[in-house]
Amino acid sequence: MRLFNVASDEEIKQAETTDVYFVHTKQILEAKGLEKTNVIAEVTPGSLPENWSWGIFCGIEELVHLFSGIPVNVYSMPEGAIFYSTDCQGFREPVMRIEGSYGKFCLYETPLLGLICQASGIATRAARIRKIAENKRLISFGIRRMHPSLSPMIDRAAFIGGFDAVSSLTGAKATETEPVGTMPHALIIVVGDQVKAWKAFDDVVEEDVPRVALVDTYSDEKMETVMAAENLKKLKAVRLDTPSSRKGDFAEIVREVRWELDLRGYKHVQIFVSGGLNEKSVKQLSEVGADAFGVGTYVSNSPTVNFAMDIVEIDGKLCAKRGKLGGRKEVWRCQKCLTDIVLPFHEPPPRCPKCRSETECMLKPLVKKGKVVAKLPNPKEIRKYVLKQLEKLSLE
Numbered sequence: 001m002r003l004f005n006v007a008s009d010e011e012i013k014q015a016e017t018t019d020v021y022f023v024h025t026k027q028i029l030e031a032k033g034l035e036k037t038n039v040i041a042e043v044t045p046g047s048l049p050e051n052w053s054w055g056i057f058c059g060i061e062e063l064v065h066l067f068s069g070i071p072v073n074v075y076s077m078p079e080g081a082i083f084y085s086t087d088c089q090g091f092r093e094p095v096m097r098i099e100g101s102y103g104k105f106c107l108y109e110t111p112l113l114g115l116i117c118q119a120s121g122i123a124t125r126a127a128r129i130r131k132i133a134e135n136k137r138l139i140s141f142g143i144r145r146m147h148p149s150l151s152p153m154i155d156r157a158a159f160i161g162g163f164d165a166v167s168s169l170t171g172a173k174a175t176e177t178e179p180v181g182t183m184p185h186a187l188i189i190v191v192g193d194q195v196k197a198w199k200a201f202d203d204v205v206e207e208d209v210p211r212v213a214l215v216d217t218y219s220d221e222k223m224e225t226v227m228a229a230e231n232l233k234k235l236k237a238v239r240l241d242t243p244s245s246r247k248g249d250f251a252e253i254v255r256e257v258r259w260e261l262d263l264r265g266y267k268h269v270q271i272f273v274s275g276g277l278n279e280k281s282v283k284q285l286s287e288v289g290a291d292a293f294g295v296g297t298y299v300s301n302s303p304t305v306n307f308a309m310d311i312v313e314i315d316g317k318l319c320a321k322r323g324k325l326g327g328r329k330e331v332w333r334c335q336k337c338l339t340d341i342v343l344p345f346h347e348p349p350p351r352c353p354k355c356r357s358e359t360e361c362m363l364k365p366l367v368k369k370g371k372v373v374a375k376l377p378n379p380k381e382i383r384k385y386v387l388k389q390l391e392k393l394s395l396e
């Protein structure tokens with residue numbers, strides 16, 4: 001009996017999360033002896049949500065598990081690679097290519113797309129917040145807004161997108177990091193007094209956990225901040241999670257708290273903000289002195305990237321449907337200026353149309369006849385790769 005309404009690893013691996021029309025398609029092809037038809041299928045992003053000018057490709061680690069053992073070849077951009085909706089010429093840009101007997105992977109289109117659509121949306125929003133927050137600390141707080149079964153994926157995608165840490169235990173395992181958190185209002189409410197609760201935290205919790213006092217439970221943030229600074233010698237930061245009914249001008253509150261802390265010689269005490277944050281508020285609060293951010297829903301509930309998979313070639317014959325470009329393609333990237341150019345597969349490597357530098361082929365072998373051939377980097381390495389690319393990108 002299923003306790004939670006989520007598909008098991010086995011069900012996903014057996015394509016039991018597929019759409020039934022693929023089951024019918026496989027039945028028909030088998031009945032007509034067409035299941036061994038050799039096809040080239042490509043995955044393209046279509047237009048990106050909210051006019052994003054780029055996306056972060058995420059979900060490959062799980063995709064490899066899905067395709068391991070399926071006797072087809074998969075070529076893909078590496079996890080963490082930026083991608084565009086179209087290349088510098090305006091041509092749709094494939095992020096992945098699958099080659100083989102269509103009958104072998106027909107059922108896997110649905111789970112394949114699900115694994116990259118949601119994770120890439122989360123990683124991209126996280127990367128945009130990363131650009132805005134510059135080197136300020138970002139903690140992923142969003143798993144409580146989504147089905148708990150997704151917490152490892154959500155926190156991993158937020159981390160890959162550039163967040164510094166994640167709040168969930170499963171997310172920390174998936175990112176090979178330590179989970180990070182401060183204290184909930186519940187602790188102060190149950191202890192019944194702010195100072196007693198902060199001190200209890202200080203007495204009980206391991207030394208290496210930063211002392212971050214929540215300062216908005218019962219009274220004004222400024223006054224609770226001063227109380228925390230005066231009562232906690234090891235205070236690292238104060239967290240302002242001001243309820244929307246009291247938020248008014250949150251930036252002004254942060255500025256005021258900074259002033260009162262500095263006036264009393266607590267320049268070392270940082271300001272951590274959370275609660276309903278998004279790109280606009282992270283920018284504004286960072287400018288007035290916030291040092292760290294707990295971002296939840298805005299990232300965990302990111303719009304998905306609507307990748308689609310399309311057959312573009314059968315036994316060398318061009319066959320793309322309307323709206324898609326025919327034939328096997330290669331994506332060439334100038335790693336110097338991150339310009340992409342899409343060319344028919346057999347075309348020689350081009351020079352970068354913008355800076356004339358050499359270009360690199362982006363669709364790299366991932367799975368060969370069902371065997372994983374790529375060395376998969378760990379989340380920290382992927383995050384580093386993302387941060388390097390972000391240096392060259394703007395949000396526009």
Ligand code: PCP
Pocket residue numbers: 141142145183184185186241274275276277294295296297298
């Ligand atoms: C939680 C946390 C953040 C919220 C949820 C998650 O607040 O402190 O403020 O971020 P989001 O608004 O960006 O989704 P509460 O629900 O007030 O819980 P807590 O007492 O743990 O702060």
